[in-house]
Amino acid sequence: MAGKTENMQDVILEARGIDKEFHDPVTVQVLRDITFKVNKGEFVSVIGKSGCGKSTLLYILSTMDTDYTGELYIDRELMSGRPDAELARIRNEKIGFVFQFHYLLNEFTVLRNVMLPGLKLGRYSEQEIEHRAMERLKMLGIDHLAMQSAYRVSGGEKQRVAIARALINDPHIIMGDEPTGNLDKRNSDIVFNIFKELTEVHNQTLLIVTHDTEFAENSHRIIEMEDGRIIRQ
Amino acid sequence: MNFKLIFSIAKSMLLARWRQTLVAAVGVTFSIAMFITLLGFMNGLNDLLDGLILNRTPHVRLYNEIKPSENQPVNVAEQYKNSYNFISSVKAGITRQEIYNSGPILQAVKADERVLGATPKLLAQVFFNEGTIDITGMINGVDVEEESRLFNFQDYVTAGNPIDAKNVANSIILGKGLADILVADIGDVVQVTTAQGERFSLKVVGYFQSGIQEIDKVQSYASIATTQKLLGKPANYMTDIQVKLYDLEQAPAVAREYAQLFQVDAEDIQTANAQFETGSNVRSLISYAVGITLLIVAGFGIFNILNMMIYEKMDSIAILKATGFSGRDVNLVFLVIAMSIGFFGGVLGLLFGFLFSLVIDSIPFNTAALPTITTYPVNYDPMYYFIGGAFSLITTYFAGFFPARKASRVDPVEIIRGK
Numbered sequence: 001m002a003g004k005t006e007n008m009q010d011v012i013l014e015a016r017g018i019d020k021e022f023h024d025p026v027t028v029q030v031l032r033d034i035t036f037k038v039n040k041g042e043f044v045s046v047i048g049k050s051g052c053g054k055s056t057l058l059y060i061l062s063t064m065d066t067d068y069t070g071e072l073y074i075d076r077e078l079m080s081g082r083p084d085a086e087l088a089r090i091r092n093e094k095i096g097f098v099f100q101f102h103y104l105l106n107e108f109t110v111l112r113n114v115m116l117p118g119l120k121l122g123r124y125s126e127q128e129i130e131h132r133a134m135e136r137l138k139m140l141g142i143d144h145l146a147m148q149s150a151y152r153v154s155g156g157e158k159q160r161v162a163i164a165r166a167l168i169n170d171p172h173i174i175m176g177d178e179p180t181g182n183l184d185k186r187n188s189d190i191v192f193n194i195f196k197e198l199t200e201v202h203n204q205t206l207l208i209v210t211h212d213t214e215f216a217e218n219s220h221r222i223i224e225m226e227d228g229r230i231i232r233q
Numbered sequence: 234m235n236f237k238l239i240f241s242i243a244k245s246m247l248l249a250r251w252r253q254t255l256v257a258a259v260g261v262t263f264s265i266a267m268f269i270t271l272l273g274f275m276n277g278l279n280d281l282l283d284g285l286i287l288n289r290t291p292h293v294r295l296y297n298e299i300k301p302s303e304n305q306p307v308n309v310a311e312q313y314k315n316s317y318n319f320i321s322s323v324k325a326g327i328t329r330q331e332i333y334n335s336g337p338i339l340q341a342v343k344a345d346e347r348v349l350g351a352t353p354k355l356l357a358q359v360f361f362n363e364g365t366i367d368i369t370g371m372i373n374g375v376d377v378e379e380e381s382r383l384f385n386f387q388d389y390v391t392a393g394n395p396i397d398a399k400n401v402a403n404s405i406i407l408g409k410g411l412a413d414i415l416v417a418d419i420g421d422v423v424q425v426t427t428a429q430g431e432r433f434s435l436k437v438v439g440y441f442q443s444g445i446q447e448i449d450k451v452q453s454y455a456s457i458a459t460t461q462k463l464l465g466k467p468a469n470y471m472t473d474i475q476v477k478l479y480d481l482e483q484a485p486a487v488a489r490e491y492a493q494l495f496q497v498d499a500e501d502i503q504t505a506n507a508q509f510e511t512g513s514n515v516r517s518l519i520s521y522a523v524g525i526t527l528l529i530v531a532g533f534g535i536f537n538i539l540n541m542m543i544y545e546k547m548d549s550i551a552i553l554k555a556t557g558f559s560g561r562d563v564n565l566v567f568l569v570i571a572m573s574i575g576f577f578g579g580v581l582g583l584l585f586g587f588l589f590s591l592v593i594d595s596i597p598f599n600t601a602a603l604p605t606i607t608t609y610p611v612n613y614d615p616m617y618y619f620i621g622g623a624f625s626l627i628t629t630y631f632a633g634f635f636p637a638r639k640a641s642r643v644d645p646v647e648i649i650r651g652k
Binding site: 055059062064065084085088089090091092093097099101103104105106107108112116117119120121122165177 | 235238242245246248249548549551552553554555556557558559560561562644645646649650
């Protein structure tokens, strides 16, 4: 975020000829020859009908799903074929996640939830991480909830906590799987505006899977998928 | 690897479900407490029973066995060297029961640094005369002070003062059973006939009670000087030298060494009392088996609870993995959870085990056969506490191993998409 002066044309994420098949119960090809690039600072939405493979693609791009053919580059480094522990470290450092269901750890406070990926990365001291977490909560307007238990805050607030958590390690890219899918209009707008601000003010790269066309149209770029192929980008 | 973080995550997960955690830990506590109590009590009893014999038995006994010479003249003779010689009815020659050179041997043994102490003993077969009836008995001539120091003689003298046997001339401490037969009170005089036919009057100064009835009916004690006088022998006459070592386990080796060095017969305690060792071992084995069974049952309890916990925490595991925790980290979190249950449950178990032992130790236990025992015996050997503690950690590690491995293999995509 702060102090980043990279060229807008820096490629953050690149997919080359990604294919994926499901084998159970019968072999179905869900992704065919997916090839595209995401540049630094872009706000990209991936849209398509249910079952078109957009979520499947997102999980491949996020490195969590490794069962595919083709090549995936994050920050110009090849991800395909790397061991599990290394991918976990890359996710921790370079990718932030926001899911449809908020997925906070209920055992922890809001602040601790935001801090966890930072503590895992261990780049800063604990006090420093706490300070950075508070900064991000403040930026998203939920710093008053910091000491609450994670399960006590409302759905819209949880999604903002999840965004704060995604931001804690200054990731190269934030990926979202229908981050507004479970929110009402008001909270959806809040979340969208946060994304917009992140990309415009902080030059944050975003890749969001959604079926909310209004959300998609307001982003910088739309990748549309149908039957496992990209039909428009 | 950030262990502090792993520990803090494990701690939060444990405390979030503290009731479940408590149930699992109570299982461990209970089994460890029982393990400690059982072993302590069982081994206390073992020690007591062994002590009945072992405390009073010399670790090495030096004596001179009456037996025929191994080198019969015909075997030594030059002209019969290459033939088979059959000799029947071989008799012991002019061997004596006495230990030759007893004084220097006693001194040499006492100077050995492995030896706690050595004391002479003199056995005399006698008849106690009760009216016209003769009762066979055995008088042990002992050095009362050394016998008390090395073999707890004073513990078994239930009436009278043991040192009187030395201080009062011609005195005897009778076995309780024998005294009952002879109807002899303390201060009475009993008539004794030796194997050589000499008659003596001995004054009863105490009763002796070993806890084994058969022994008490036969054995009695007198000072070594009195016994020598009884047998008409000089002051250096002794039939046994009893040796007590610092380390019981060395007895067989020391016995072999002395037998060779002093040209006497030597018997070690392990050979003399093999059956006691066997009994103790079997009892220990049973208590270990019961204790370990308890722990394994507790281990299954922990296994179940952790398995349930993993199903409950699927979302948390998925999110940890999505945000950059590796399978190894997740595995560690659950192992730490299991082992903290084991650790805290185990520590409490050791504490409760100790308390239960104290309770048992204070329950009165009086028996005529065991004059020195007033409460149930308990052994507080730190070894049991160490074994119990180690076992609680090992069991919980294995109980946590498979659930933790399962957790580490959770595919976050499946969980996140599965909603």
